[in-house]
Amino acid sequence: xxxxxxxxxxxxxxxxxxxxxxxxxxxxxRGLVIPSFNYYTSKDTWDSQGNKIxxxxxxxxxxxxxxxxxxYGITRRLDVxxxxxAPLQHSSYRNDKDSLITMQSSGFGDMQVGxxxxxxxxxxxxxxxxVASGIVPLYSNTNKDVALGYGIGGADIKFTYTGSIGSTFLxxxxxxxxxxxxRYFDKQxxxxxxxxxxxxxxxxxxxxxxxxxxxxxxxxxxxxxxQNLSVNRDYSFIKGxxxxxxxFTRRFYVFATGFYTIAGRNTGLGYGGSVQTIFKF
Amino acid sequence: xxxYISVMLKKYKTGLLLLLTGFLLMNGLGAKALAMKKDxxxxxxxxxxxxxxxxxxxxxxxxxxxxxxxxxxSTYKENQDGTLTYDVLTDDGKPLSTNQFPIHLKYHARxxxxxxxxxxxxxxxxxxxxxxxxxxxxxLRRVFGVSPEKxxxxxxxxxxxxxxxxxxxDSLKKVPPQYNIIEHKELSTKDKKVYLVEMRSYGNxxxxxxxxxxxxxxxxPVHYRVPGYGVxxxxxxxxxxxxxxxxxxxxxxxxxxxxxxxxxxxxTTGIEDRDTYIYRGAIMDCIRGLDFIASHANxxxxxxxxxxxGGSQGGMLGIITTALxxxxxxxxxxxxxxxxxxxxxxxSASYDEQVFPFKMFRRYKASHPGYTWDEFYKVFxxxxxxxxxxxxxxxxLMGIGxxxxxxxxxCSISMFNHLGTDKKEFIAVANTTHEVNFSYFMLQNNWLRxxxxxx
Numbered sequence: 247x248x249x250x251x252x253x254x255x256x257x258x259x260x261x262x263x264x265x266x267x268x269x270x271x272x273x274x275x276r277g278l279v280i281p282s283f284n285y286y287t288s289k290d291t292w293d294s295q296g297n298k299i300x301x302x303x304x305x306x307x308x309x310x311x312x313x314x315x316x317x318y319g320i321t322r323r324l325d326v327x328x329x330x331x332a333p334l335q336h337s338s339y340r341n342d343k344d345s346l347i348t349m350q351s352s353g354f355g356d357m358q359v360g361x362x363x364x365x366x367x368x369x370x371x372x373x374x375x376x377v378a379s380g381i382v383p384l385y386s387n388t389n390k391d392v393a394l395g396y397g398i399g400g401a402d403i404k405f406t407y408t409g410s411i412g413s414t415f416l417x418x419x420x421x422x423x424x425x426x427x428x429r430y431f432d433k434q435x436x437x438x439x440x441x442x443x444x445x446x447x448x449x450x451x452x453x454x455x456x457x458x459x460x461x462x463x464x465x466x467x468x469x470x471x472x473q474n475l476s477v478n479r480d481y482s483f484i485k486g487x488x489x490x491x492x493x494f495t496r497r498f499y500v501f502a503t504g505f506y507t508i509a510g511r512n513t514g515l516g517y518g519g520s521v522q523t524i525f526k527f
Numbered sequence: 528x529x530x531y532i533s534v535m536l537k538k539y540k541t542g543l544l545l546l547l548t549g550f551l552l553m554n555g556l557g558a559k560a561l562a563m564k565k566d567x568x569x570x571x572x573x574x575x576x577x578x579x580x581x582x583x584x585x586x587x588x589x590x591x592x593x594x595x596x597x598x599x600x601s602t603y604k605e606n607q608d609g610t611l612t613y614d615v616l617t618d619d620g621k622p623l624s625t626n627q628f629p630i631h632l633k634y635h636a637r638x639x640x641x642x643x644x645x646x647x648x649x650x651x652x653x654x655x656x657x658x659x660x661x662x663x664x665x666x667l668r669r670v671f672g673v674s675p676e677k678x679x680x681x682x683x684x685x686x687x688x689x690x691x692x693x694x695x696x697d698s699l700k701k702v703p704p705q706y707n708i709i710e711h712k713e714l715s716t717k718d719k720k721v722y723l724v725e726m727r728s729y730g731n732x733x734x735x736x737x738x739x740x741x742x743x744x745x746x747x748p749v750h751y752r753v754p755g756y757g758v759x760x761x762x763x764x765x766x767x768x769x770x771x772x773x774x775x776x777x778x779x780x781x782x783x784x785x786x787x788x789x790x791x792x793x794x795t796t797g798i799e800d801r802d803t804y805i806y807r808g809a810i811m812d813c814i815r816g817l818d819f820i821a822s823h824a825n826x827x828x829x830x831x832x833x834x835x836x837g838g839s840q841g842g843m844l845g846i847i848t849t850a851l852x853x854x855x856x857x858x859x860x861x862x863x864x865x866x867x868x869x870x871x872x873x874x875s876a877s878y879d880e881q882v883f884p885f886k887m888f889r890r891y892k893a894s895h896p897g898y899t900w901d902e903f904y905k906v907f908x909x910x911x912x913x914x915x916x917x918x919x920x921x922x923x924l925m926g927i928g929x930x931x932x933x934x935x936x937x938c939s940i941s942m943f944n945h946l947g948t949d950k951k952e953f954i955a956v957a958n959t960t961h962e963v964n965f966s967y968f969m970l971q972n973n974w975l976r977x978x979x980x981x982x
Contacts, residue, residue, distance in 0.1 A: 274977045322973065370969030451718060451743070451767075496744055496768060497982050526982030 268422035268444070269375050269408030271364045272319035279525045280315040284331075288507075288516025292483070294469075296511045302339075304346045307514060310334045311355070313522075323364040327379065331355040335392045349391035354384035356395050362406075372409020377426070378402070402428035404440060419447045420456075436466035436479040446489070458487040458505075483510035499524040574607060574632065574663040575600040578656045580671055585929050585957035589674040593644035597656060601632035601663075608632075609660030613642055618651040618670065618937050620877030632660065649677035651929070651937045670929040672936060672955060680867050680941035683904065684914045691801065691909055692851060699729045699811045706819055708738070708826075714762055718742055721762045723781075724772075726819055729811030734782040736774035736816055737762040740827055748832030748856075748979045749820050753813050753848065754779055756840035756864065756883070757790035768981050770828055774816040776809040776844070794884055795891040799898070801906045810910075813848040821854050832856050832979045836971075839933070839961065840864045842925075843912045846942070850918035857978040858919065859971050861926040861963050862934045866942035868911045869904065874935040882932045913938075916945035922978050923951040926967040928959035950978075 272278060289306040291299045311333040319325050334352040341347055360379020367373050381400035387393040404426020411419045421444065428438040439462065446456030466479035487505035494500065501524065506517040580587075581594035601607045612627040624644075632638055644654070654669040685691070707725040714721040722738040739762050741747060750769035754760050759780035763771035775781050778788035778796070788796055788805070797803035813835075821830050834857040837845035842863030849855040864884060865871065875885040892898050908914060923946055927939045936955070943953050952974070956964045975981065 273973060275980060276976065276982060322977070369966045370973060527980075 268420070269362075269373055269377075269406030269424065271323060271362070271367075271373060271375070272317050272325045274319045274322050277318040277527050278315070279527070280313075280317075280522050282313040282315065282520055282522040284311040284313055284518065284520040285309070286311075286516055286518035288514030290515040292507075292510035292513050292515055294512050296509065298515060302344075305339050307338075307516070308336045309518075313520075317362075325362040327358070327360050327362055327377070329358040329379075330384075331357075333394055335394070337392045351392040351394060353394055357382045357384050360402075368409065371412060372407065375406045375408070377404050377406060381428070381430070396430050396432065398430050398432045400428055400430040402426055402438075402440070416445070419445055421445050424460075434466050434468045434479055436464040438465070439463040444487075444489075452493045454491045454493075456489045456491075458489065460485050460487070481510065481512035483507050483513045497526045499526075572603045572662070573601075574603070574658065574660060574665060576658060576665050576667060578654075578667045578669055580669065580957055583957065584955045585670065586672045586675060586955050587647075589646060589649050589677065592646055593652075593671055593673070595642040595644070595654065595656075595669070595671075597640045597642060599630065599632055599638045599640070599658065601634060601636070601660075603632075603662055604634050605661065606631065606633055607660035607662060609658065609663075611640060612657045612659070614653075614655040614657075615644055615647075616653040616655065618653060618935060619874045620653070623652070630658065630660065647673045649674040651675070651678075651935070651940075668930070669957070670936060671957075672929065672940070675936075675940040675953070675955075676944065678937060678940050678944060680870060680913065680938075680945070682914055682917075682945065683869065683908045683911070685908050688909060688914060695729070695807060695811060696814065696851060699814060702727050702729060702731055702815075704728075704815060704818060706822075711762075716764070718767075719762075719764055721764075724819060726815055728777065728815040729808045732777045732782075732785045732808060732812070734775060734777055734812045734815065735780070736760070736772055736819070738826070739763055739766065739771040741767055741770070743767070744827070746827050746829045748829050748834065748981060750975075751816065751820060751833055751835045751855075753816075753835060753837040753841045753844040755838050757793065758841070768976075770826070772816065772820055774813060776812040778805065778809075782812070791887070794887050798888075798891060798906060799895075799902065801909045804906055804910065806910050810844060810847050810851070813844050814852055817848060817852050817854055830854070834858065834975060834979060836860070838862060842866075842934075843910075846912040846919060847910075847915045849921060849923075850915035853920070855921055857922045857924075857975065859924045859926075859975070861967070862928060862931055862961050863912055863925065863939055863942060864934055865907075865910065866912045866934060867938035868907050870941065871935060871938045872900070874937065875932075878932060884933060913942035913945050916942050917947040919946050920948050921950075923948060924971055924974050925951070925953040926956065926963035926971070927953060928956050928962055930958060930960045933961045 287306065287308040289301040291301065293299050311331050314330045316328045317325050333355050336350050338346060338348045358379045358381055360377055362375055362377040364373050364375045379402055383395055383397050383399065385394045385397065387397040404424050406422065406424045408422045409420065411417055411421065424442040426440045428440060430436060442458065442460035444456050444458035446454055448454045461482065461484040463482040464480060469480040485505050486508050487503055489501055489503045491499055491501040501522040504519045507515055577598040579596055581596060587593045597611065608631050610627050611630045612625065614625045615623045617623060630638065651670055651672045654671060655666060657666045704726045709723045711721045711723055718741060720740045720742060724736045724738050726734060728734045737760060747770040750766050750771045752760060752763065752773045754776060757779060760773035760775050763773050778786045778793060793805060796805040820828055820833055824830050833855055835845045835849055835855050836859045838861040842860035843865050845858055845860050846863060849858045872885055875881065881889055888903065925939065925943050927936050929936050943951065954967050954970060956967060
C-alpha cells in the first residue's frame with residue numbers, strides 16, 4: 247500500500263529558503279544559494295471538520311528533507327529562482343487488522359523553477375512583486391511506498407509585498423506578505439490557495455527574529471477523507487512559525503525555524519523545523 | 528481550545544490576512560496619508576495648491592506632449608473665482624508660451640486641472656503656474672526636461688588640457704605622501720574603527736581624511752567621499768559593507784594647517800591663473816587620497832573595488848578624479864557643480880537674484896576692474912567637469928534636482944552626455960533644488976552593490 251503525504255511536502259517546500267529572502271529583489275548580478283535541512287513530524291490529524299483526531303499508538307509520519315534554493319538577479323527587477331527538495335519519509339499506520347505497517351521512501355521531490363518580478367517599489371524600501379513558477383516532479387510514485395508528492399506537474403503564481411518599516415512603533419522591523427494560488431495539472435487538482443504574513447526585527451547587528459503565520463487551502467473535487475492521508479487533496483491548514491537568523495559574515499547567514507500547525511482540516515497536526523544556510527554572492 | 532482557535536481562525540482568516548496586509552500597506556503610505564490629513568485639518572483660510580508632473584521625475588520625450596496636474600483646494604468660506612495662468616519658458620528665462628483659464632473653487636471642494644504643453648525639443652524648461660482668486664494669489668515654479676539624452680554642449684577644452692593635467696599629476700608624484708594613520712579610539716565603536724589619516728599632497732600641503740573600517744569582516748570595497756563646497760568631512764559611521772574614507776581637501780575641514788579659506792573666497796582663490804587656482808591642488812588632494820587607499824590593502828581595503836561619491840563640488844571633484852585616475856571602479860555624483868560652466872553662466876544671468884557659484888564669480892569680477900569673462904574661462908576651461916567627462920570610463924550614476932539653481936539641470940546633463948562610458952544612468956528628482964532625495968540614495972545603494980558585486 248502506498249501513502250501520499252503531499253500536504254507535508256508542501257509545508258516543507260514552502261518553508262525552505264523563504265525566510266532568508268522574503269520578497270526582496272535579489273539584485274542584478276547577485277545571487278543566493280541556500281542549502282537547507284527540514285524536518286516535520288505528525289502523529290495526530292485534523293479531520294474534515296477540523297476536529298483533532300488522536301493518532302493510534304505507533305502511527306505517524308515524519309519527513310527529513312534536504313533543500314537547495316538558488317536565486318539570481320537577472321535585472322534589478324527580475325530574479326530567476328530554482329528550489330529543489332530531496333525528502334526521506336517515514337510513515338506508520340495501522341491496517342484493518344490493527345497491525346502496524348511502517349514504510350519509508352526517499353529521493354528527489356518536486357522542483358520549482360520560476361521568475362520573480364518586482365512590479366512596484368516604494369522608495370526602494372518596500373516591494374510589490376509577482377512570482378510565477380512551475381512545479382516539476384523529479385520522481386515517479388509507481389515504485390515508492392510513501393509517495394514523494396502528487397507526482398504531477400503544476401504551476402503557481404503569487405504576489406508578495408515585502409519591506410522594511412520606517413515609521414510607526416514598528417520602526418526597524420521588516421515584513422513579508424504573500425498571497426498566491428497553485429494548480430496541479432490533474433483532473434482532481436488540487437488547486438491551492440497559499441498565504442503568508444510575517445514580521446521580523448533585528449535583535450542586534452548580527453541576530454534577527456521573525457514571527458510568521460501562513461496557511462494553505464487546497465480544493466479538489468475529491469473531498470473524501472481517509473485516516474490514511476494519502477488520498478486527501480481537499481485540505482487546509484494554518485501554521486505558525488518562529489524564525490531566528492544569525493549573520494556569520496556578510497556573505498553567510500544561518501536561519502533556524504520552528505513551526506507548528508495550529509489549525510487544519512484533512513491534514514496532519516504536526517510540527518517541525520528547518521535550518522537554512524544562506525550564501526550570498 | 529484548539530478547536531475553538533481553529534474555528535475562529537477558519538472563520539476570520541481571510542479577514543485577518545486582509546487586515547494585516549492592509550496594515551502593512553498603510554505603513555508604506557502612512558506618511559503621505561498623514562500629510563493629507565494635516566492639510567484637511569488646517570483651519571486657516573487659504574488655497575492649497577499642488578503642481579505635479581504626470582511623469583513623476585519631470586522628464587518627458589520630445590515626441591510627446593508634456594503633462595502636469597494642478598490640484599486646488601480652498602478653505603475660504605466664500606467661493607473663490609479667478610484664473611489659473613501657466614507660462615512656459617526656456618531654462619534661461621525666455622518666454623515660450625502663456626495660457627490662462629478660469630477657475631472656481633467652493634469651500635472645501637477639491638478641484639483638479641490638467642495642463643498639456645505641446646511637444647518640445649530636447650532641453651529643460653521652466654513652468655510657472657499662478658493662481659489669482661478672489662482672496663488668494665500664489666505661484667509655483669517647476670522645471671521639466673525633454674529627451675535629456677539628446678542635449679548636446681560644446682566642449683571648450685584647451686589644446687594643452689591633457690598636458691597640463693599630466694604635468695600636474697607628475698608634480699604630485701614627486702611629493703612624498705608621508706602617510707600618518709592615527710587611531711581615534713574615542714570615536715571608534717565595537718563595530719567600526721576610526722582613523723585620522725594625514726598625508727602630504729600637491730605643493731607639500733598637509734591634508735587629512737577620516738578612515739572608518741568595519742570590524743565585521745576582513746576585506747571591504749571602499750566608499751571614498753570627496754567634499755562639497757565648504758563641507759567639513761567627518762567619519763562616516765553609516766557604512767557597514769564598505770570601508771569609508773572621507774577626505775578634506777586643502778582649505779576645508781581639518782585640512783587647514785597650510786591655508787584657511789572660507790566659502791566666500793574659496794572658489795575664486797587663485798582664479799586668475801590656471802597654475803595657482805585652488806582647485807588644481809584640491810583635485811590633486813583627491814588623487815592623493817586615492818593613492819592612500821590604493822596603497823593600503825593591508826588595512827583590509829579591497830583596492831580593486833574603489834568607488835567615489837560626491838555631491839555638488841564633490842560631484843565635480845569626483846568626476847575629475849575619476850577622469851584622471853583609472854583606479855576608480857564606480858562613480859556616483861549628485862548635482863555636480865561647475866558643469867558646463869559657460870551655460871551655467873548664461874542660465875544664472877536670468878535669475879532674479881544671484882546664487883552660488885556665479886554669485887562669487889560675479890562679485891570677484893566686480894571687485895577686480897579689468898578682469899573679463901574671457902580671462903575667467905581661459906582658466907576655468909581647465910576645471911570644467913564636462914571637459915573631463917570623456918575620460919571617465921567607469922560606471923556612473925548621477926542624481927540631479929530639477930529646481931537646482933546652483934547646478935542647472937541642462938548643465939549637469941550636458942556633462943553627463945559627454946561621459947566616456949555607456950554604463951551611466953541619471954536620476955532626476957522633480958521637486959528638489961540643490962539636492963536629491965531619499966529614494967535616490969536608496970537606488971544608489973542598490974546600484975553600488977550591483978556595480979561592485981556587494982551582496
